[in-house]
Amino acid sequence: MTASSENLFSSESSAAPIGIIAMNSVTELGNKIDGYLTDWSKLAGYETDSFLIECECPRFSSGDGKGLIKSTVRGIDLFIIVDVGNYSIKYDYFGMQNAMSPDDHFQDLKRIIQAASGKAHRITVIMPTLYGGRQHRRNYRESLDCACALQELEAMGVSNIVCFDAHDPRVQNAVPLMGFDNVMPTYQVLKAMMKQINDIDLSKEKFMVVSPDEGALNRNMYYASVLGVDMGMFYKRRDYSQIINGRNPIVAHEYIGNPVEGKDIFVADDIISSGESMLDVAKNLKEKNAGRFFAYATYAIFTNGLEKFDKAYEDGIIDGVFGTNLTYRTPELLSRPWFHEVDVSKYIAYFIEAINHDVSISKIIDPHTKIETLLKKYGIK
Structure with missing residues (x-):
């Protein structure tokens, strides 16, 4: 843990208590991120076992689903992490095992946002693979899925979107008043x-x-x-x-x-x-x-x-x-x-820290100083 990490966990600068919902598509990544945050919080004098909030998106036999959050999120600075590209998750559909598509993952994300019922202090969606991101411009008579998805999330009360290496980050022009960070690891x-x-x-x-x-x-x-x-x-x-x-x-x-x-x-x-x-x-x-x-x-x-x-x-x-x-x-x-x-889990944990404490993320986004230090360590510069 760095000195900056410890300072970020000071109670004076925290916007609200952190809560992390790791959708079933990012269980491993979510646990790693939570591990960093809990370690840093203990070093800063705050004892907590986990920032993870349990949730699920069960489905009826017909395929209809719903979102369920199993503890309160009132006043929580809520971070929802989802991997819309995880095709390994399956669900029962009329007796068949159906692999979840990006559309299914995005729908479950919206279900969890609905389940929060507007009670969270703020909602940040961390979506490394931007949903619909490869369809970033219109040629002929085509849909603009990503632009519509971002506008939908904004309308549902999402304050910030964090993605990684977007195919074309100009899709953020669809939501100019919402926070949008495209991060390069x-x-x-x-x-x-x-x-x-x-x-x-x-x-x-x-x-x-x-x-x-x-x-x-x-x-x-x-x-x-x-x-x-x-x-x-x-x-x-x-x-x-x-x-x-x-x-x-x-x-x-x-x-x-x-x-x-x-x-x-x-x-x-x-x-x-x-x-x-x-x-x-x-x-x-x-x-x-x-x-x-x-x-x-x-x-x-x-x-x-x-x-x-x-x-x-x-x-x-x-x-x-x-x-x-x-x-x-x-x-x-x-x-x-x-x-x-x-491994990018520590990087995401830094992002969550910075957003939660309302501090500038410019140094996190621009890693030039850290790269210079890394190169010197290996005797390159």
Whole structure:
């Protein structure tokens, strides 16, 4: 616990008692966050066993559901944490086991907000994977799910939304009067990489950052900037004469930038879905005689399975994939030798502290100072 953590727990600055509702989609993450908060509170002289508030969303045999909070939330600074991408949660529906979709998780979130009955001091929703976030703009006659969802939460009395690495954070324009924080766990990623890859050399001569496409340019520019290394990028050449699965198919990935020969490569993106694009980028760079290839995605979900990545690892095309614990990871993924987990629970606990005590979160959002300290620790700067 840092000095700032202890100061934040002073009774003079606390807006209201903390209460955390961890939906069944984030049980593991919620317990970790609660562990940090309870430890810090005890060090500050406040004895509490847990900040977690028990709840459930039972369903009738017809599939109808309801939200139930099992203790009072009156006057509580309520933080509700949900992972709308957790497809491992199932419920009975006419005798069948039905996997919960993002729509189901979002509906349960609204049920719990309803169950609070407006009695909480304030409601903050921590939704790492922003619901509907991939549909961030309208082309032709299309829905804008994320914008409507944010407006719905605002109308229900939610004060703040905290998400991580939104596909396009400009969706917050739909709710300009509501708190909206899009957090990038850059420091946590670098810390995990330095800790888990023992022989990593982040010098300009040995290391390079590459953006997988123009959409990921800003996040990769930040990594290159704080590390002081060169950066390259790919752009996706698409076939605009046809549409497959709602999108113009990618014909090729074209590389622009400095030579990568002999350098370890780091590529950051918001999501690894099927993983085809990331593997194409890795193959392209290996053909240019790059060294080791490390990929990072805030949400490594591998919708098409792990087999292609297993083969790429065996063939030396990829050397490691980093992903956060902000969304569901299968036991199979966690057992893979090429997968490295980035724990973001302490970061979220800091966020809860800061919001609860109505202090600026600018230092939490901008991790530049912590990254500088980390690099000095490993003798890089």
